[in-house]
Amino acid sequence: MAHDATHAHDAIPAHDGHGQPGGIMRWLTTTNHKDIGSLYLWFAGTMFLVAGSFALVIRAELFQPGLQVVHPDFFNQMTTLHGLIMVFGVIMPAWAGFANWQIPLMIGAPDMAFPRMNNWGFWLLPVAGFLLLLGLFMPGGAAAGGWTMYPPLFVQGGISYDLTIFAIHILGASSIMGSINIITTVLNMRAPGMTLMKMPLFVWTWLITAYLLIATVPVLAGAVTMLLTDRHFDTHFFNPAGGGDPVMFQHIFWFFGHPEVYILILPAFGVVSQIIPTFARKPLFGYASMVYATASIAILSFIVWAHHMFTVGMPAAAQLFFMYSTMLIAVPTGVKVFNWVATMWKGSMTFETPMLFAIAFVCLFTIGGFSGLVCAMTPVDIQIHDTYYVVAHFHYVLVSGALFAIIAGVYYWLPKWTGHMYDEKLGKLHFWLSVISMNVTFFPMHFLGLAGMPRRYADYALQFAEFNMIASIGAFIFGFSQLIFLAVIIKAIRGGRKASDQVWEGAQGLEWTVPSPAPYHTFETAPVVK
Amino acid sequence: MDKADNRILLKKLVVVTVGMFGFGFAMVPFYYKICEVTGINSGDAQVLARNTQVDTRRTITLEFDANVDAHLPWRFRPLQRSIRLHPGEMVQVLYEVENLSDRDITGQAIPSYGPQLAGRYVKKIECFCFTGQTLKAGEKKQMPVMMVMDPALPNDVHTVTLSYTFFVQPDSGKAAQGGRPAANG
Ligand code: HEM
Ligand SMILES: [Cu+2]
Numbered sequence: 001m002a003h004d005a006t007h008a009h010d011a012i013p014a015h016d017g018h019g020q021p022g023g024i025m026r027w028l029t030t031t032n033h034k035d036i037g038s039l040y041l042w043f044a045g046t047m048f049l050v051a052g053s054f055a056l057v058i059r060a061e062l063f064q065p066g067l068q069v070v071h072p073d074f075f076n077q078m079t080t081l082h083g084l085i086m087v088f089g090v091i092m093p094a095w096a097g098f099a100n101w102q103i104p105l106m107i108g109a110p111d112m113a114f115p116r117m118n119n120w121g122f123w124l125l126p127v128a129g130f131l132l133l134l135g136l137f138m139p140g141g142a143a144a145g146g147w148t149m150y151p152p153l154f155v156q157g158g159i160s161y162d163l164t165i166f167a168i169h170i171l172g173a174s175s176i177m178g179s180i181n182i183i184t185t186v187l188n189m190r191a192p193g194m195t196l197m198k199m200p201l202f203v204w205t206w207l208i209t210a211y212l213l214i215a216t217v218p219v220l221a222g223a224v225t226m227l228l229t230d231r232h233f234d235t236h237f238f239n240p241a242g243g244g245d246p247v248m249f250q251h252i253f254w255f256f257g258h259p260e261v262y263i264l265i266l267p268a269f270g271v272v273s274q275i276i277p278t279f280a281r282k283p284l285f286g287y288a289s290m291v292y293a294t295a296s297i298a299i300l301s302f303i304v305w306a307h308h309m310f311t312v313g314m315p316a317a318a319q320l321f322f323m324y325s326t327m328l329i330a331v332p333t334g335v336k337v338f339n340w341v342a343t344m345w346k347g348s349m350t351f352e353t354p355m356l357f358a359i360a361f362v363c364l365f366t367i368g369g370f371s372g373l374v375c376a377m378t379p380v381d382i383q384i385h386d387t388y389y390v391v392a393h394f395h396y397v398l399v400s401g402a403l404f405a406i407i408a409g410v411y412y413w414l415p416k417w418t419g420h421m422y423d424e425k426l427g428k429l430h431f432w433l434s435v436i437s438m439n440v441t442f443f444p445m446h447f448l449g450l451a452g453m454p455r456r457y458a459d460y461a462l463q464f465a466e467f468n469m470i471a472s473i474g475a476f477i478f479g480f481s482q483l484i485f486l487a488v489i490i491k492a493i494r495g496g497r498k499a500s501d502q503v504w505e506g507a508q509g510l511e512w513t514v515p516s517p518a519p520y521h522t523f524e525t526a527p528v529v530k
Numbered sequence: 531m532d533k534a535d536n537r538i539l540l541k542k543l544v545v546v547t548v549g550m551f552g553f554g555f556a557m558v559p560f561y562y563k564i565c566e567v568t569g570i571n572s573g574d575a576q577v578l579a580r581n582t583q584v585d586t587r588r589t590i591t592l593e594f595d596a597n598v599d600a601h602l603p604w605r606f607r608p609l610q611r612s613i614r615l616h617p618g619e620m621v622q623v624l625y626e627v628e629n630l631s632d633r634d635i636t637g638q639a640i641p642s643y644g645p646q647l648a649g650r651y652v653k654k655i656e657c658f659c660f661t662g663q664t665l666k667a668g669e670k671k672q673m674p675v676m677m678v679m680d681p682a683l684p685n686d687v688h689t690v691t692l693s694y695t696f697f698v699q700p701d702s703g704k705a706a707q708g709g710r711p712a713a714n715g
Contacts, residue, residue, distance in 0.1 A: 183543060222552075237558065241673050251557065
C-alpha cells in the first residue's frame with residue numbers, strides 16, 4: 001500500500017506543487033491522508049506480528065500442563081503486552097488507517113481537516129510502541145500486571161510500569177488527535193449534497209467512534225495518571241492503607257474500558273456494512289436503523305461498565321442495573337445482525353475474499369455477542385469471571401469480529417489502494433485457514449472456562465490438558481496463516497491484474513469513482529452528490 | 531467548510547477532551563459519596579455479603595500492642611487497646627505512627643502473636659505491614675488493619691494479642707537517602 005502511494009505520487013508530480021522531501025523524510029513529514037493511512041496500516045500490521053508472536057509464546061507454554069517454555073513471570077509479561085499491543089497498537093491504529101485512507105475518499109474531501117496534527121497523531125504511535133517493548137529489556141522485565149492495569153500490582157511494579165503508563169498517555173494523545181481530525185473532517189468537509197444521512201456507514205460508525213474516543217480516552221488518561229501519582233507522588237487514590245480504594249480504579253478503568261470495546265468494534269460494523277451490500281448487489285437493508293443502532297450502542301456503552309466487576313461486592317440493586325443495561329445492548333446489536341442478513345437475503349451474492357471474511361464476521365461475532373450475554377448474567381458471571389470463558393468471549397468479538405473486519409476491509413480496498421487485484425486463490429486459502437484455526441483455538445476455551453480454568457496463569461490442572469493442546473495447535477496454525485495475508489498484500493503492491501476504477505461490480509460510493517490506484521491528491525474540487 | 535469553521539470545532543472538541551479528563555478525577559469524590567450513601571465500604575461489608583460464617587456463639591478479645599526498634603526514631607501506638615469480636619467477623623482497627631526525626635525513613639512492621647499459634651488464624655485482608663511504610667520528616671499518619679479471625683481458632687483460646695514491631699527497612703532506597711546512618715548506628 002505504502003509503496004504504491006509512492007508510485008502514484010511519482011506518476012503525477014504536477015499535482016504536488018510544494019517540493020516534497022524524498023526517502024524517509026517524506027514519510028516523517030507527510031501530511032497526505034493516504035500516506036498517513038498507509039503508515040497507520042503498516043504500523044498496525046507490524047505490531048500484529050509482534051503481539052501475535054507473544055500470543056504464541058503464551059500458547060506454547062499452555063500446550064501442556066506444567067512449566068516448560070518460559071518463566072511464569074515472563075508469561076505474565078507476555079499476556080500483558082499481548083493485550084495492550086493488540087488493543088492499542090493493532091486494532092485501534094488499523095481503524096485509524098482505514099479512517100485516513102477512506103473517509104476523505106468516501107465523503108469527497110481533498111484531505112483530513114488538520115493534516116499536520118494528523119502527522120503528529122501517527123508518529124506518536126511508534127514512540128509509544130517502543131516504550132511498551134522497551135520494558136522487556138528493563139530490570140524485572142516488562143509490565144506484568146495485565147492489560148487492565150489494576151492496582152495494587154500496577155502501583156508496586158518497577159520501571160517498566162512507568163514506561164507502560166507513559167505509553168498509554170502517548171497512545172491516548174494520538175487517538176484524541178485522530179478523533180478530533182475525523183470529527184472535524186466528517187462534519188465540515190463533506191462534498192456538497194452529501195447529507196449526514198447519505199454518508200456511507202463506515203463514515204457514520206467512525207464518527208460515532210471518534211466521539212466515544214474523545215469522551216473516554218481522557219478518563220483512561222486520568223486513571224493512569226492516578227496510578228502514576230500513587231507510585232511516585234505519595235497520593236493514595238488506590239492504596240487502602242492511605243484511605244484509597246483499588247476497586248475505584250476498576251470503576252474508572254471500565255468506564256473507559258467498555259466504551260473502548262465498542263471503539264474497537266463500531267468501525268468493523270461500518271466496514272461490514274460496506275462490503276455486504278457490494279457482494280450481495282443490493283443496497284444495505286435498513287440504513288437509518290443501522291445509524292440509530294450504532295448511536296444507541298455507543299450511548300448505552302457508558303452505563304454498563306460494572307459488568308466487568310460483578311465479583312467486587314456490589315449491592316444487589318447495582319448488579320441488577322448493570323445486568324439489565326448490558327443485556328439491553330444486545331437489542332441494537334441484534335438489529336444490526338438482522339440487517340446484514342436481510343441485505344444478503346435474495347441478493348445475487350458472490351463470495352470473493354472480502355465477502356467471505358464479512359460473512360464469517362456476521363456468524364462468529366454473533367457467537368461472541370451471545371457469550372457476552374451469558375457473561376452479562378450476574379450469577380453466571382460470578383462463576384465464569386476471570387476464567388477462559390471470558391477469554392473465549394472477547395476473542396470471538398475481537399479476532400473474528402474486529403480483526404476479521406480489518407482483514408475484510410484490506411481485501412476490499414486493496415485494489416483501490418494499490419491499483420492491482422490481489423491473488424484471489426491465496427486470499428481464499430488465507431480465509432479458510434484463518435476461519436477454521438480461529439475456531440479451533442477459541443471454541444474449546446468456552447469449555448475450559450465453564451470447567452473452571454482461570455485465565456492469566458502459566459500452568460493449569462491436568463484435567464484441562466486436551467482442550468489446551470487443541471487450542472495451542474489452532475493458535476499456531478492461525479498465527480502462521482497470517483503470513484499468507486502479508487504475502488498477498490506484498491504481491492498486490494508489486495503487481496497483478498490491473499484493477500478497474502469501480503473494482504467490484506456491485507460497489508457504490510465516491511471512492512470507486514476515482515482511478516485505481518487512487519491518485520495522491522483526490523477531490524481537490526469537490527464532487528457533487530445527488 | 532473553511533479553515534475557521536474547522537478551528538472553532540477543534541476548540542470545542544479540545545474543551546470536551548479536557549472536561550472528560552477532569553471527569554475522570556471527579557469520579558473519585560463521586561465514588562466515595564455513592565459508597566457513603568449506599569453504605570458500601572463502610573465496614574459493614576460482611577452484612578452486604580450476608581456472611582454466614584460468623585460464629586456468633588463465641589466472642590474473642592483481641593488486644594493490640596505496638597513496639598518500635600531502638601534504631602527507629604518513630605512513635606507508634608494502636609488507637610484502641612482491645613476489641614471484642616466474633617470469629618469470622620471482619621474488623622478494622624487503626625494504628626498511629628509518627629516520625630520524630632527530621633529525615634524521611636522507611637520502616638517495615640513485623641507482626642507477632644500471643645499465643646503464637648493464633649497467628650495462623652488471624653487472616654489479614656489489609657495491613658500496613660504488607661509493604662514498607664515511608665514517613666516524611668515529622669509526618670504522622672493513621673494506618674488501618676482489616677482482618678478476620680478464622681472460626682477454626684481452637685476453642686480454648688479466648689484472648690489473642692496482636693503485636694507489631696517497626697524496624698528500619700534495611701534495603702529501602704528512601705532510607706538510604708536519609709535514614710541510613712540510623713540503620714547502621
Ligand atoms: C452483546 C454484546 C456484549 C456483551 C453483552 C458483553 C458482555 C461482556 C461481559 C459481561 C464481560 C465481563 C466478563 C467477565 O470479566 O467476567 C465482557 C468481557 C469482555 N468483553 Fe464483552 N460483551 C459484548 C460485546 C463485546 C465486544 C463487541 C467486544 C470487543 C470488540 C467485547 C470485548 C470484551 C473484552 C475485551 C472483555 C474482557 C476484558 C478483560 O477482562 O480483560 N465485548 N463482555
Ligand atoms: Cu464490557
